Amino acid sequence: MSTVNLSITSERLTQADALLAGIPDGMNKALSDAAKRAGSRLRTYSSAAIREKYDISAKNIRDNENSKMRYSLGNGATVHVTFTGKKIPLIRYGMSAPQSPTPDRSLGRVLVPINGELRWAWPGVHARGHQFKGTPAAAQYHPTSDYPAFTATMRNTGDKNHTGIFARTGGVTASGSDEIQQIMGSSVAQMLSNEEVRENIAKDTAEKFSERFDQQVLALMNGWRS
Numbered sequence: 001m002s003t004v005n006l007s008i009t010s011e012r013l014t015q016a017d018a019l020l021a022g023i024p025d026g027m028n029k030a031l032s033d034a035a036k037r038a039g040s041r042l043r044t045y046s047s048a049a050i051r052e053k054y055d056i057s058a059k060n061i062r063d064n065e066n067s068k069m070r071y072s073l074g075n076g077a078t079v080h081v082t083f084t085g086k087k088i089p090l091i092r093y094g095m096s097a098p099q100s101p102t103p104d105r106s107l108g109r110v111l112v113p114i115n116g117e118l119r120w121a122w123p124g125v126h127a128r129g130h131q132f133k134g135t136p137a138a139a140q141y142h143p144t145s146d147y148p149a150f151t152a153t154m155r156n157t158g159d160k161n162h163t164g165i166f167a168r169t170g171g172v173t174a175s176g177s178d179e180i181q182q183i184m185g186s187s188v189a190q191m192l193s194n195e196e197v198r199e200n201i202a203k204d205t206a207e208k209f210s211e212r213f214d215q216q217v218l219a220l221m222n223g224w225r226s
Contacts, residue, residue: 002189003082004046004202006038006209010076016217023220030216031071035079038209039069042081042201049200050191055094055133064088065188079209083192087184089164091151095137096129098151100163117176124150127165131185140183142167149183 013027020026047061064085071079090096103122111118127149128137140149149167164182171179192198218224 001082001084002192002198003080004042004192004198004205006042006079006081006202006206008077008210008213012210012213013073013077016213019217019221026217026220030213030220031073031077033216034209034213035069035071037212038079038205039067039081041208042205043067045204046083046188046192046197046201049197050188052200053133053194053197054131054186054191056088056092056131056185057094060088060092061188077213083189085188087187087190090129090131090140090183090185091164093129093131093185094133096127096165097137098125098127101150101152124152127151127183129165129183129185140165140167142169142181142183145170152180 008031016030017027020030023029043065047058047065050056050061051058065083066085067081067083069079069081071077091099102125104125105122107123109120109122111120127140129140130137141147142149145168147168147170149165151163152166153161153163154166166180166182169179169181173179192201
């Protein structure tokens with residue numbers, strides 16, 4: 001989970017409250033609209049800020065992003081936008097290869113336990129990938145077993161068309177097959193926890209939140225909105 005906070009000072013709220021004194025629920029209307037616009041801006045800008053540092057498409061960010069917004073009054077006004085979500089498979093990051101199961105025929109076939117039986121099969125080409133722009137796509141391994149990763153399509157996970165980068169863990173399943181695990185990248189929340197990314201997002205959207213709040217106060221004072 002990652003939270004970005006955008007604030008308006010108590011002094012500005014006091015000034016706005018005096019200007020909106022004759023308008024029923026004026027302060028809440030101005031803040032609510034400004035918060036919604038700021039939240040929308042934050043979600044849009046967060047994708048751009050992430051893609052400046054991470055090699056991932058806007059679609060993959062949208063598909064794996066879950067955000068919630070609320071605002072609170074206290075010592076000023078603060079918009080809290082919280083991002084959550086699962087880790088994104090490494091194969092969805094740029095430069096991941098191969099993108100489909102590819103046998104490595106240069107090594108010869110090997111015996112692989114499949115459903116409790118040893119069968120001859122071609123090993124997969126060693127998969128490569130990265131998360132950060134400006135870095136090479138590196139050969140991938142299981143993080144604890146150091147087995148080389150490969151691209152495979154899984155048909156027993158509820159999504160028979162799911163292709164990803166996997167590696168053997170060194171363990172064995174109940175059916176006697178090698179246990180494998182998918183290699184994952186960061187989640188949207190983790191990418192937004194990156195200090196450089198967060199600073200860029202907060203600076204841009206804080207200015208928009210403040211600007212939109214002033215616009216809404218003016219609109220209510222002049223009767224441009226009810």
